Amino acid sequence: MKLFNRILATLALLALLPAVQAQVPREYLLGPGDIIRITVFQNPDLTTEARVSEANAVTFPLVGSLIVGGLTVPAAEQRIAKALADGGFVRLPQVNVLPVQVRGSQVAVLGQVSKPGRFPLETFNTRLSDMIAMAGGIAGTGADVVIITGIRGGKAFRKEVDIAEMYLHNTTDDDILLAGGDTLYVHRAPVFYIYGEVQRAGVYRLERSMTLIQALATGGGLTPRGTQRGIAVHRRDAAGNIQTLKPGLSDTLQADDVVYVQESLF
Structure with a gap:
């Protein structure tokens, strides 16, 4: 019965492994905060779930503290297997490391x-x-x-x-x-605002070195009632105060500028 339970546990682990490994590449480097599950074939008592410490170490039964941070999953498996073999605890150990939660890297x-x-x-x-x-x-x-x-x-x-x-x-x-x-x-992204006598009033992305005439074009140009002489730009200064400017068509805009096109009086 005990052998049968071991076989079931191994099969369950093998069924879970591909789904998890599909999310965590084998070349992924373990790091502090990662939680890993360590199993040794035919040694269920050694199954351990451990968190990689800030010192890049985990504590594993029989061998104590081992550095696994900075290692790939296969390299961590080899290091744990070597520690078990060198200590004479398990003969020809087959170790599997499964990342449960990946946080450190x-x-x-x-x-x-x-x-x-x-x-x-x-x-x-x-x-x-x-x-x-x-x-x-x-x-x-x-x-x-x-x-x-x-x-x-x-x-x-x-x-x-x-x-x-x-x-x-x-x-x-x-x-x-x-x-x-x-x-x-x-x-x-930085934006500018345009309203008044333009075809498409609204909020638009401010492109690099965008000029006033380019902003007007972005807004679809002036309506038949609009006038270039009535264009004003409202801009907030460093103190947070709103300034009303009368820039030239070739002057560049700044982030959050508000462009207003007035209606022609004639």
């Missing part, structure tokens, strides 16, 4: 991306562009700048990377390597 991607969430660092050299691609890319409402925060060398780390500039001017040094625990944030 994840990056959070927030804000204006297609698929915000937490994503594993599948390899040790995952770069910013790789992670943005995993999140489905920057959404149409997202800005070009990605803000990266995390820890480097025990100190708080923050960097802003202009994705468009990185590719337009080949500044590949900005495509930095990511580390477990990093957070990427994409703010909404």
